[in-house]
Amino acid sequence: MGGCFAERLGHYVSLTANETEALGTLEEQGRSYRRGAVIRHENDNARELFIVQKGWLHSYALLGNGSRQIMRLHFAGDILGLSSLAFGKSAETISAVTDVTLCPFDREKLATLFEEHPRLGALICALSIAERVTLADRLASIGRTSARARVASLICELVSRLRLSGGKDMREFYIPLTQEEIGDSTGLTAVHVNRMMRGLVDDRLIARNGNFVTILNEARLIAEVNFIDRFAQLDTSWLPRAR
Amino acid sequence: MGGCFAERLGHYVSLTANETEALGTLEEQGRSYRRGAVIRHENDNARELFIVQKGWLHSYALLGNGSRQIMRLHFAGDILGLSSLAFGKSAETISAVTDVTLCPFDREKLATLFEEHPRLGALICALSIAERVTLADRLASIGRTSARARVASLICELVSRLRLSGGKDMREFYIPLTQEEIGDSTGLTAVHVNRMMRGLVDDRLIARNGNFVTILNEARLIAEVNFIDRFAQLDTSWLPRAR
DNA sequence: CGACCCCTTGATTAGCCTCAACAACCGTGG
DNA sequence: CCACGGTTGTTGAGGCTAATCAAGGGGTCG
Numbered sequence: 375m376g377g378c379f380a381e382r383l384g385h386y387v388s389l390t391a392n393e394t395e396a397l398g399t400l401e402e403q404g405r406s407y408r409r410g411a412v413i414r415h416e417n418d419n420a421r422e423l424f425i426v427q428k429g430w431l432h433s434y435a436l437l438g439n440g441s442r443q444i445m446r447l448h449f450a451g452d453i454l455g456l457s458s459l460a461f462g463k464s465a466e467t468i469s470a471v472t473d474v475t476l477c478p479f480d481r482e483k484l485a486t487l488f489e490e491h492p493r494l495g496a497l498i499c500a501l502s503i504a505e506r507v508t509l510a511d512r513l514a515s516i517g518r519t520s521a522r523a524r525v526a527s528l529i530c531e532l533v534s535r536l537r538l539s540g541g542k543d544m545r546e547f548y549i550p551l552t553q554e555e556i557g558d559s560t561g562l563t564a565v566h567v568n569r570m571m572r573g574l575v576d577d578r579l580i581a582r583n584g585n586f587v588t589i590l591n592e593a594r595l596i597a598e599v600n601f602i603d604r605f606a607q608l609d610t611s612w613l614p615r616a617r
Numbered sequence: 618m619g620g621c622f623a624e625r626l627g628h629y630v631s632l633t634a635n636e637t638e639a640l641g642t643l644e645e646q647g648r649s650y651r652r653g654a655v656i657r658h659e660n661d662n663a664r665e666l667f668i669v670q671k672g673w674l675h676s677y678a679l680l681g682n683g684s685r686q687i688m689r690l691h692f693a694g695d696i697l698g699l700s701s702l703a704f705g706k707s708a709e710t711i712s713a714v715t716d717v718t719l720c721p722f723d724r725e726k727l728a729t730l731f732e733e734h735p736r737l738g739a740l741i742c743a744l745s746i747a748e749r750v751t752l753a754d755r756l757a758s759i760g761r762t763s764a765r766a767r768v769a770s771l772i773c774e775l776v777s778r779l780r781l782s783g784g785k786d787m788r789e790f791y792i793p794l795t796q797e798e799i800g801d802s803t804g805l806t807a808v809h810v811n812r813m814m815r816g817l818v819d820d821r822l823i824a825r826n827g828n829f830v831t832i833l834n835e836a837r838l839i840a841e842v843n844f845i846d847r848f849a850q851l852d853t854s855w856l857p858r859a860r
Numbered sequence: 861c862g863a864c865c866c867c868t869t870g871a872t873t874a875g876c877c878t879c880a881a882c883a884a885c886c887g888t889g890g
Numbered sequence: 891c892c893a894c895g896g897t898t899g900t901t902g903a904g905g906c907t908a909a910t911c912a913a914g915g916g917g918t919c920g
Contacts, residue, residue, distance in 0.1 A: 421855075435757045437843050443757035459739075460746040462852035466753065485857040488739045492731040496702075499731075499742040503703040506749035510709065513752065514678045514686035516760045517804030521908065552866065561760030566908055568868060600680050609705035612664075614728040764876065795898060809876055811900060 377401070378425040378477040382451045383497055386608055390616045396491050400479040401425075407476070413454070413468040420458035421481045426450050429474030430550055433466040434558065444559040445509065447471070447551075449535060456502050459484070472550050492614045500608065508604050515600065516561045523599055524560040525570040529580065530601040533589060538605070546588045620644075621668040621720040625694040626740055629851055633859045639734050643722040644668075650719070656697070656711040663701035664724045669693050672717030673793055676709040677801065687802040688752065690714070690794075692778060699745050702727070715793050735857045743851065751847050758843065759804045766842055767803040768813040772823065773844040776832060781848070789831045 380389060380397040389397070404427055407413060414420055416435060431448040445466055448454055457465035458481060488495035508531075515527045537544050553571070554564040562570070574580045579595045581588040589595065623632060623640040632640070647670055650656060657663055659678060674691040688709055691697055700708035701724060731738035751774075758770045780787050796814070797807040805813070817823045822838045824831040832838065 435753070435843075437757060437761050439762065441761040443760045445753045445756060456746050457750050459855065460743040460750065460851055461847070462854065465750040465847075481855050485735075485739065485855055488731075488735040488742075489857045492728075492735055492738060495735060495738050495742065496728065496731045499738065499745060500703040502742060502746050502749065503699050506745065506752060507700050507703065507708045509749060509752050509756065510678070510688045513688060513756050513759065514680060516756065517686045518680050518684040519682065553868095554866080563909060564867085565869090565910080569908090572868085600678075604704070604708070608703055611705065612702065612724050612728055614732045796900095797898080806877060807899085808878080808901090812876095815900085 378404075378427050378451075379453075379479065382425060382453070383494065385451075386497060386501075387493070387610050387613065387616075392617055393491055393494060396487060397494070400483050400487065401477045402479060404475050404477050407470045407474050409470055409473050411470045411474075413470065413476070414464045416464055416467045418464045419462065420455055420464045421462070422455065422478045423458065423481060423484070424454040424476040424478050426452045426454060427475040427477050430471035431468055431474055432471055432555070432559075433468045435466055442558045443561070444555065446505070447532070447535075447559070450539060453498075453501065456505070471555070491617055493616045496613045497610065500610065500613075504604055504608060511600075511602060511604070512559075519600065521560075521562050521566055522570045522573060524562065525556065525567060526574060526579070526595055527599040527601055528556060528560055529574075529587065529589075530596060530599055533592075534601075534603045535605070546586055549585055549587050551585075621647075621670050621694075622696075622722065625668060625696070626737065628694070629740060629744075630736070630853050630856065630859075635860055636734055636737060639730060640737070643726050643730065644720045645722060647718050647720050650713045650717050652713055652716050654713045654717075656713065656719070657707045659707055659710045661707045662705065663698055663707045664705070665698065665721045666701065666724060666727070667697040667719040667721050669695045669697060670718040670720050673714035674711055674717055675714055675798070675802075676711045678709055685801045686804070687798065689748070690775070690778075690802070693782060696741075696744065699748070714798070734860055736859045739856045740853065743853065743856075747847055747851060754843075754845060754847070755802075762843065764803075764805050764809055765813045765816060767805065768799065768810060769817065769822070769838055770842040770844055771799060771803055772817075772830065772832075773839060773842055776835075777844075777846045778848070789829055792828055792830050794828075 377394070377398055379400060380394045383389060383397065413424070413431065426448050428450055431454065432444050433446050433448065434442050434444040436442050454468060454476070455464065515524050519527070532549060533547060536547050552564070553567045557564045557567045560567070571582065575582055579591045581590055620641055622643060623637045626632060626640065656667070656674065669691050671693055674697065675687050676689050676691065677685050677687040679685050697711060697719070698707065758767050762770070775792060776790060779790050795807070796810045800807045800810045803810070814825065818825055822834045824833055
């Protein structure tokens with residue numbers, strides 16, 4: 375416990391002792407939520423951000439026509455609720471896909487961080503930009519590719535992100551998403567997601583067993599998709615010096 | 618021209634003399650490009666950012682299947698090329714929709730800005746987050762709404778953004794986009810964009826005359842769409858103190 | 861055991877794409 | 891000044907993809 379945020383940022387730069395300490399003082403006690411819990415509704419006033427310590431979450435918008443668009447899945451290490459920095463309220467609903475533990479910290483304390491540790495402020499800025507770019511990738515996937523490619527693309531994204539914590543050689547993944555959730559991520563109906571997954575299985579690109587997905591032919595899977603692994607290559611060379 | 622950037626950031630906070638000066642030193646001489654010029658290709662190494670001084674641009678991705686997804690339209694005052702902060706290269710192709718003038722400034726100088734003017738660093742961070750949220754709005758539009766609603770939504774977005782510089786009472790707008798570009802923004806074909814526009818005209822929601830679009834029934838237009846005007850309400854209350 | 865959720869599959873429908881043809885417009889060069 | 895090619899807008903016909911509607915099965919939790 376403690377240091378969720380430092381651990382995350384430490385992936386990108388070597389933190390000084392000063393920085394690590396400053397990050398430590400941001401965080402409050404971790405909080406746990408049950409599967410299905412709503413952490414925050416769209417338009418809730420929000421002065422807190424979170425680091426995900428354990429579990430899966432997703433953020434989504436509910437539309438007037440009753441449908442839902444999932445914007446992003448969040449795993450351990452991800453920063454939640456950045457939109458409160460820009461708007462003071464949540465732009466999306468955030469809810470727990472599995473049981474989760476979150477490390478909250480206050481938005482006001484980030485101001486101090488920007489003042490006293492400009493390198494960390496700039497790094498957070500870079501992370502939010504990287505998140506925007508992955509959203510743009512998904513936009514291209516949904517706007518301009520077939521249903522099959524969208525599903526394959528989501529699988530590629532999950533694989534790439536899960537390997538960050540699970541090791542580069544992982545081939546089998548536990549994916550606690552319903553087909554409806556996959557549909558809401560990819561702009562498809564659950565029924566059609568089912569058919570597309572079946573197609574991928576029939577073509578031996580993947581195998582499925584309950585919520586476990588095994589990658590059988592990664593080369594072909596990637597070939598069907600416009601997948602770019604963004605977070606693999608964050609450039610931190612321009613950041614100011616550490617304090 | 619100095620001060621493009623200061624002018625933009627000045628919309629959100631009152632800049633101190635110190636801050637204005639610091640922003641002024643960032644900028645190099647403005648550069649002009651002709652309609653259709655590519656400012657930057659996807660994956661170009663890029664150490665520069667730009668502020669748009671005049672004209673329209675768009676950023677887009679070209680997919681393996683030959684199609685294009687336009688991520689965002691950029692107008693006067695917008696910041697271009699933020700993705701180079703995260704990756705050191707451009708995540709998207711940026712090109713000029715009309716003749717444009719851009720004010721470039723160097724990425725390295727932003728590091729100094731983060732150090733010496735933490736408030737401005739935090740503000741830039743907030744702006745990049747706001748941009749992410751508008752991208753998420755478009756994702757929901759494309760993933761979960763009909764062709765007609767997507768086109769209407771794009772019109773609403775343009776109207777809202779053009780009024781920022783043109784005045785709140787504007788009802789007629791010059792929109793220098795081809796129907797193909799509208800399609801590439803909304804995930805539709807040019808042919809279908811044409812039919813949807815025709816529908817909006819037939820229903821007297823809008824009128825068209827060449828590239829001019831007049832809003833006839835804004836209430837109904839908005840009612841068909843899940844439109845939220847994000848930039849109207851940027852929250853800067855948490856920012857650190859100015860220097 | 862029943863209720864509910866999720867997955868699966870089939871049949872049908874609707875929305876958007878593709879292909880095609882033509883008109884209008886623009887900038888260019890003869 | 892006009893002829894020309896190229897781009898953009900417009901409209902129709904037909905086809906394909908994904909949605910909708912529907913029904914049944916398995917699993918889990920109370």
